[in-house]
Amino acid sequence: MKTVAAALITWRRVRVSHASHALAASTAVGRITGSRMTMAVLLAVAAGALLLAAPAHAQLSVTPITWDVVGLDSNRPDTSGPKWFPVGARVCNESSSPISDVSVSMDWAVGSSSTYIINRPGSLTTLDFPSIAGEDCVDAYFEIELQNRHLSPFGQSRPYTIVASAPGVSSASTPAGRQILIEYLVSQNRNTTDQIRYCDPTAGGNCNPAPGGTGWVVLGAGGSISFAVGNEYYIELTSQTATAYEELESFVTLSNTIFQILSVSTTYETRTAPEGRVPVPNPQLWADGCLWDSDPGSTNYSSCLSSGKVGGEVITLYHIRIISGGGESVTLEALHYDRSGGSFHYNTDYSQSPGDAEVFDPTDAGFAKRFIPSTIAADGTATLVLTITNPNPVTVSGYNFVDPLPFVGTPVSQMRVANPTGAETFGCGSPTFAPAVGATSLSFSNGTVGPSGTCTIRVNVTVPLVTGATYPLTLTNLTNHLFVGSTDTGHAATATLQVTATPPPPQVCVREDLAGWNSFSSASAPTPTSEYSLGVASAAAGTGLTFSVPGNDEWDAETNVLRTLAQARTDSAYYEFRLNTTGLDEVYFTLRGWRQNGNAPDTLTLDYGPAGSLQESITFVVPEQRDKPTAANLVATNLTANLNPSGE
Numbered sequence: 001m002k003t004v005a006a007a008l009i010t011w012r013r014v015r016v017s018h019a020s021h022a023l024a025a026s027t028a029v030g031r032i033t034g035s036r037m038t039m040a041v042l043l044a045v046a047a048g049a050l051l052l053a054a055p056a057h058a059q060l061s062v063t064p065i066t067w068d069v070v071g072l073d074s075n076r077p078d079t080s081g082p083k084w085f086p087v088g089a090r091v092c093n094e095s096s097s098p099i100s101d102v103s104v105s106m107d108w109a110v111g112s113s114s115t116y117i118i119n120r121p122g123s124l125t126t127l128d129f130p131s132i133a134g135e136d137c138v139d140a141y142f143e144i145e146l147q148n149r150h151l152s153p154f155g156q157s158r159p160y161t162i163v164a165s166a167p168g169v170s171s172a173s174t175p176a177g178r179q180i181l182i183e184y185l186v187s188q189n190r191n192t193t194d195q196i197r198y199c200d201p202t203a204g205g206n207c208n209p210a211p212g213g214t215g216w217v218v219l220g221a222g223g224s225i226s227f228a229v230g231n232e233y234y235i236e237l238t239s240q241t242a243t244a245y246e247e248l249e250s251f252v253t254l255s256n257t258i259f260q261i262l263s264v265s266t267t268y269e270t271r272t273a274p275e276g277r278v279p280v281p282n283p284q285l286w287a288d289g290c291l292w293d294s295d296p297g298s299t300n301y302s303s304c305l306s307s308g309k310v311g312g313e314v315i316t317l318y319h320i321r322i323i324s325g326g327g328e329s330v331t332l333e334a335l336h337y338d339r340s341g342g343s344f345h346y347n348t349d350y351s352q353s354p355g356d357a358e359v360f361d362p363t364d365a366g367f368a369k370r371f372i373p374s375t376i377a378a379d380g381t382a383t384l385v386l387t388i389t390n391p392n393p394v395t396v397s398g399y400n401f402v403d404p405l406p407f408v409g410t411p412v413s414q415m416r417v418a419n420p421t422g423a424e425t426f427g428c429g430s431p432t433f434a435p436a437v438g439a440t441s442l443s444f445s446n447g448t449v450g451p452s453g454t455c456t457i458r459v460n461v462t463v464p465l466v467t468g469a470t471y472p473l474t475l476t477n478l479t480n481h482l483f484v485g486s487t488d489t490g491h492a493a494t495a496t497l498q499v500t501a502t503p504p505p506p507q508v509c510v511r512e513d514l515a516g517w518n519s520f521s522s523a524s525a526p527t528p529t530s531e532y533s534l535g536v537a538s539a540a541a542g543t544g545l546t547f548s549v550p551g552n553d554e555w556d557a558e559t560n561v562l563r564t565l566a567q568a569r570t571d572s573a574y575y576e577f578r579l580n581t582t583g584l585d586e587v588y589f590t591l592r593g594w595r596q597n598g599n600a601p602d603t604l605t606l607d608y609g610p611a612g613s614l615q616e617s618i619t620f621v622v623p624e625q626r627d628k629p630t631a632a633n634l635v636a637t638n639l640t641a642n643l644n645p646s647g648e
Contacts, residue, residue, distance in 0.1 A: 059094040060102070060132075060164045060172040065139065065284040067249045068178055068294050069302065070117075070146065071154075071185035071337065071344055078150040081185060082335050082350060084120055084253050085144050086285065088261075089162040089174055091129075092137040102129040102166045104140040109159035109179075116153035117180050120145040124256045139284075140164075141254075141261050144180060157181045157296070177296050183344045190242035191336040191347035194313075196252065196354045198225050199234040207234050209317055219355040224329070226394040227322045229361040230487060232262070235318040237334055239347070244270045244311030245338035246290035246304055251316065253333045258325035258359055261318060269312025278310055285316065309340075326361025327392070360392035362484040365399070369479060369493040371461075372585055377503040378465035381418045386457040386493060388428070388482065389610075390449035397429065398485035399447030405440050405461065406475040413469050413499065415477065416440050418460035426642045427613020428455035435459055454610030456642060463499045471501035514587070515579055520555045537579045544573030556596070565605055574607075587639040590632035595624045604634060609642035 066088045073081030087106060093099050105126040106119065119125050120143035127140045140162065146153070159179040165171035196219045199207035205215015216236070219225055227233060239250050248268075254261065266282040273289040290304035314336070332355055337346040366389030371382045386403070390396050405415040417423075419437040429448025442459065449455045463475065479493040513530060515537030520526040524541045526549075531537050541547045546558045563573055581587060593604060602622055607614040620634040 060099065060166065060169060061092045061094055062104075062162055062164050062172045062174050063090045063092070064088070064162070064174050064178060064294070065090050065286060066141075067247065067286045067288075067292070069181050069183055069247070069292075069339070069344070070144070071183040071346070072146055072149055072152075073346075074184040074186050077152055077154075080351065081187065081346060082333070082337075083146045083149065084333075085146075085180075085335075086141050086251055086254075087144055087160070087162075087180070088139055088141040088285070089164075090137050090139050090284075091132065091164045091172075093132040093134055096134040098131050098133050099166050099169055100131045102132050102138075102164060103127075104129065104138075104162065104164045106142040107161050107163060109161070112158050113156075114158075116146060116148055116151070116156045116182065117158040118145055118147055119143065120255070122255075122257060127256070139261055139263065141256055143256055146182060153182055154184050155182065159296075175295070178294060179296055181302060185337055185344050185346045187348050187350075188345045189348040191338065191345065192240050193334040193336070193347060193349055193352075193354060194238040194240050195219070196238075196332065196334065197236050199236075200231070201233070202231055209234070209236055209315070219332075221352075222355060224356040224358045225332075226358045226360060229322050229324060229326050229359065229363070232319065232321045235320060237316040237318075239314045239316075239334065239336045241311040241314060241336065241338070243340075244268075244272065244289075244309035245340040246307075246309055247292055247339040248287045248289065248310055248314070248336070249285050249338075250314050250336045251285045251334070252318070253331075253335070254318070254320065255325075255330060258322060258328065258330060258357075260321040260323050262321055263319045265317040267315050268310040269314070271308075271310045273308025273310055277306075277308060281317075311338075322359060325359035326364050328359045330357040330359065332357055358393055360394055360396070362392070362396050362398075362487060363489040363491075364391055365389065365396070365482060365484070365489050365491060366391065367401075367479070367482045367489070367491040367493045369477065369495040371477075371495050371497045374496070375498040375500065376463070377500050378413075378463055378469075378471070380499075380503065381460050381462050382497055383422065384459050384461050384477070384495070386444075386479070388447060388449055388455040388457075390451065390453050390455075393451050395448060395450050395453075396484060397446075397448040399428075399431075399449065399455065399482065400445035400485075401443075401480055401482045403442040403444075403477070403479040405442065406477045407440075408473055408475050409466070409469050411466050411468050413463055413466045413473050413475070414440055415461050415463050415475055415497070417442075418462040420460065422458060422460035424458050424641070426456040426458075426615060427453055427610060428457065431455075433457060433459075450613060453613045455613065456610075458641075461497075463497070465501070471499065473499040475499060514584075515577075517577075519553050520549045522549065526555070537577070539578070540576045542572035542574040542576060544568065544571035545575070547575070569607070581643045584643060585640060587643060589636040589639065591620075591634040592629050592632045593620070593622055593634050594628045595622050598624065606634075606636050608636075608639055613642070615642045 066086050070085040091104055103126060123143040129138050132138055157179045161173050163171055163173040197216045199215040201207050203215060206213045207215050237252050264284055271278060278287050278289060287310040289308040289310045291306035293300040293303055293305050295301060334354055335346060335350050369386040371384055373382060376382045388399050407414040417435045417437055417439045421435055421437060423433060423435050425431055425433055431447040432445045435442050444457060447455050475497045477495050482489045482491045515528045516530040517526055518529045526539050528537045548556045550556055559573060603619050604622055605619045609615050618636050
């Protein structure tokens with residue numbers, strides 16, 4: 001449309017010219033009038049040709065946004081200091097029309113040596129962008145690694161090019177001759193990391209970096225940040241320099257396989273460099289204070305062409321998106337390195353990691369269901385049990401699904417919620433789950449499951465007897481996909497219920513020992529002396545008690561700390577037995593226990609259920625030594641409500 005507008009403006013200018021030159025115009029009037037149709041057609045064709053050719057005029061530009069100078073510790077290059085550095089470029093669409101399917105790659109010069117400088121193993125060397133809007137830009141960050149550091153590769157270099165391309169558009173690249181150069185970095189404590197903090201916009205807080213921003217959380221030393229795949233976050237690095245420097249780059253090591261850097265904004269307490277060279281704020285990691293010469297063909301290569309410095313308190317704000325890495329733990333390292341006085345320096349506390357990034361994928365969830373029993377008579381009742389498992393190391397909220405109950409046959413036999421509903425949840429936080437009697441669809445929302453936890457959902461269902469139906473009936477219940485918020489996990493659950501015209505024969509449950517410990521091979525993790533299947537059971541001592549094995553058939557638990565029940569749970573003052581309960585409807589637990597003296601706790605409490613969602617079952621009174629039992633005296637029966645149907 002802009003091309004057409006340009007043509008019309010040109011035509012108007014001709015008419016204005018006609019009004020100001022009456023004599024020439026009167027001579028030409030007949031020709032203009034006589035050929036008006038022809039000119040209109042030509043104009044339309046020209047406009048159409050320009051419109052069709054518009055994509056060919058779209059232009060890409062690629063500008064380096066990181067410093068080509070990198071370095072190793074000047075004294076201990078093999079064992080100390082950094083080895084990973086970002087290499088980035090800003091790719092801009094110089095046209096007014098969007099450009100789709102833009103691919104940006106980092107390429108090393110053909111034949112260049114990979115002895116010392118390579119792409120970080122496993123990192124991405126090509127980044128794809130679905131679209132760049134007209135007159136807009138994206139940042140493409142790659143990672144390099146300095147290897148064979150024991151060979152002290154100072155002064156070594158490797159030429160590279162960052163190339164952007166797209167269908168129907170001429171490719172563009174960084175200036176020819178750019179190369180990565182390895183310098184000596186002197187470790188000095190004049191550059192320090194003050195703090196790293198982060199903000200999750202989806203958590204409801206204000207991510208404004210100004211003091212009024214309420215959503216920011218400071219990452220403590222040795223702490224961790226939990227990032228969900230698919231979400232966007234802000235990370236802010238605050239560092240301090242003793243003075244201002246000619247060249248400075250501050251960054252956090254962010255793997256481009258996990259973190260997509262959407263934007264960077266850096267501010268400096270001190271700045272003498274002109275704003276045209278170091279903007280306020282600076283939309284990149286590198287502050288080119290003295291107009292650095294990065295052209296290896298120049299006689300002034302790797303030196304300042306002008307004057308200007310930055311420094312003081314430096315705040316680098318990242319806007320990032322988590323693109324992958326569920327289940328990974330990544331160490332965050334903060335580097336501040338500079339050039340001043342003819343030498344290069346980096347922060348001594350670089351090796352003191354500010355913390356870790358724990359990446360989880362909310363869609364990594366388990367979703368299963370079953371009917372208990374799996375065969376009922378028409379008008380009978382079965383319990384539908386659904387389980388959601390969260391394998392992530394952090395709590396995940398927002399689980400939701402819809403479960404349309406099945407129907408089959410002609411006339412139709414429809415599964416529906418029974419009376420009473422028996423609806424209940426375990427380990428699911430405070431969800432919304434309130435199916436009505438007779439409902440033919442279930443809705444579950446706002447579920448929360450702890451780290452490595454399981455959410456169990458139960459409801460009674462029935463299939464009314466239908467005159468004319470042909471029995472037995474098979475009803476397959478397929479749940480819609482499980483969601484986390486609005487994100488589809490792609491997981492559905494299915495189970496089958498058989499319905500007969502008459503009640504099926506009663507099920508005979510044979511009691512069987514699932515696992516037992518008749519002796520103890522160790523105090524911390526004794527191996528079961530019996531298991532119904534190898535590997536289904538284990539035991540482990542909690543860290544809040546001291547355990548020993550005074551005799552082969554018993555173990556002792558000791559403590560010098562008086563605790564409440566809640567404190568005992570928090571302090572891991574327990575002994576844990578694990579059992580895979582897949583396919584089990586009921587579990588019994590028996591234990592022979594006594595007190596060795598009057599100061600020992602006089603009760604034991606049994607908590608059971610999936611990890612992360614235990615529920616209290618029963619509290620036992622423990623007899624004293626003089627009443628030492630000869631058989632199991634602590635017995636819990638009918639443990640059914642919180643069993644994990646698909647795991648421990």
